[in-house]
Amino acid sequence: MTMPDTQHPLTILIAADTYPPHVNGAAQFGYRLAKGMTARGHDVHVLACRPGKGKSFSEFRDEATVHRLRSHSVPTHEYFRITFPWEIKKEISLLFDRIQPDVVHIQSHYMIGEHVLYEAVKRGIRIVATNHFMPENLNPFLPFPQWFKDIVGRISWKDMGKVMGQADVVTTPTPLAAKAMHQHAFLRKVLPLSNGIDASAYELKAGETLERHPSPTVLFVGRLAEEKHVDVLIDAVAKTPKDLDIHLEVVGGGEVRPALEAQVARLGLQDRVKFLGMASDAELREAYLAADVFCMPGTAELQSLVTLEAMSASTPVLLADAMALPHLVHDGENGHLFTPNDSDDLAAKMARLFTLPSDELAAMGKTSREMVENHSIERTLRTFEDLYRGASYDDLVV
Template identity: 55%
Template sequence: MRILITAETYPPDINGSAQFARRLARGMLERGHEVHVAAPMPTSGPSRIMDDAGVTEHRFRSHHAFTHPYFRLCFPWEIVREVARLFDDVRPDVVHVQCHYILGRLVVREAVRRGVRVVGTNHFVPENIEPFLPFPQWFVRGYRKVSWWDIARVYGRCDVITAPTPLAVRTMVDNGVPDRAIAVSNGIQAGDYEAAAGEQIEHPDHPIVLFCGRLAVEKNVDELIEAVALIPREKNVHAEIVGEGEQLDRLVKLAHEHGVADRVHFLGFLTDEQLRTAYLRADVFCQPGTAELQSLVTLEAMSASTPVVLANARALPHLADEGRNGYLFSPGNSGDLATKLQLVLDAPPEQRRAMGERSRDMVSRHSFAKTLDTFERLYTGAES
């Protein structure tokens, strides 16, 4: 097939949606399909076509969204003719859009006009953007309603609608998206994060709580720092925080204010291999975010046989088998988070190993190969 994947955020952006879109493009290419990606230019300048090891990227002129650290917007009057030209040149058999914003809606409109099959996957909830809106709360509440109306309008034109988890599907339907959406996991290549046979991972002489992700407001990393401060100092629990983002300076300051700057380590951006080692080295993985539609980093940590402590919010409860691979904590309650972390860290080594093994077992249902199989069937209309 000739597949056109459309993404409003795509590498070099670092977030789950962008990473999924690129893994999907590479996975479909490896299966012998011709793959094109439509995405905003990551920098200023005119639209251009680039090659990414066989995937053809059609990058459209874009502009920095002034309230967000990296998100870029395409203006419709600048690209509408270029979108039509893209369809003329590529003639896709199927279009797979990843978001409802400007580029996504223009691609959906053009595909529908030409009778091209459209699969729409939603990775978005308004809470992803709300922290970046410098407006009063009444405006933000209105924005949330309008956002869901807009999502329903754009995705309602798709032949197939998907989201990463059943909970994400239910959230969409509850907010007006047609009740025909289905759950398709983002998928994970679990073997990429497992320890190799005989591999020895150096572990420091103190317990490690790991967080990975954008340092954004909705990730609630401040709650993790506060939880570390609540754990008795003699336990010498350290937090390793992987990622970059607009909250970094605030979080560093918070660690100093709580007297744990010596035990909270900001590691910044890591390579894939460095991240894999971080997962394997950690005693427990923590995801305090409350806007997760699946959380790929949690799946990656579970693939590395790591116990988890997750916020009881959005899709995260699907990834915690309470007491068997970890625990859920009440969002906003740093004391509860501290208690749950200690339940894992104070458990005997054999119990922690069993919890990690349970994490690894749970990931098997999120095989990336199964995800590719499902989307191939959806692209051809064999499954709906």
């Protein structure tokens, strides 16, 4: 096994099956990881799908040199792309010849990540593997009965163990995800390591002011997909007392937006629910800072970066009691958990927050901000850099 030098800059190859312009947590993590490692002086290369038709190509971007592989659309997803092994294996081998990576960091056990790992194993190059995936993430895109989806899920877990079990170190964003990987993929040592965020980016700057919404406003940010259950959030807003005049802003795009818009019209909430679509970084920051409460009703969140971003903006949160979200709530201190898919419970918790005195709601937001300190992007980058240079699971687990 070749080991990177402990002093000199590294050549890092990040294999990402989803990467910007894709909009999801794994894609954003890959981008921030590349940007952070470049800022730390390393030579960073990203291998990802081409976002549209055409031949493979390379582009020089601020965050890294990004190599785009030929890819193909899938009929059940608006932007996700797949690659075929017989089209990419040779190109991956040639890329290894050209850039000579010291370490590779795969972001999934599928497609690109899988074949980058196999090439690194063959060449004796250090491998770090991070899992951002749960089988439930696939369900909305599989047009099959649940019993068949369950079989696909079991196969996915088995494949994860087979592929990631060959890495030198395996990480995932939360302890809950690490436990699931141990139980279902039979991976013995999985390091929980937050994706990390730059919390200061979502604070008001010195002298900065921001106009608040005239009505109490709940914010949702994310891909508009089935597993996010934004329909439950819309139903909950409709069930809150009318005198509270609670409004909802929805940031993001996705395949279920038309159904959500139809739901809003059916409930007569057009004046209280606003779909903002895709937002720039500046627009998203403003949405976080202006919101009174953030809600994530999703039931397949491995960490939920958008929730951490909202907490960085000193915002109380309402989160489904599912997957990793309970780790982000001290119930009654920075917000509340609600029963997944239960709009009545969510409506009651929402009304409870908006009947609190303003200073108590602000105190909840302050607690959110304090909790985010454990998810510093600098800590995450520093730990991954240690892993790239040869640190092991046992070195980092106290």
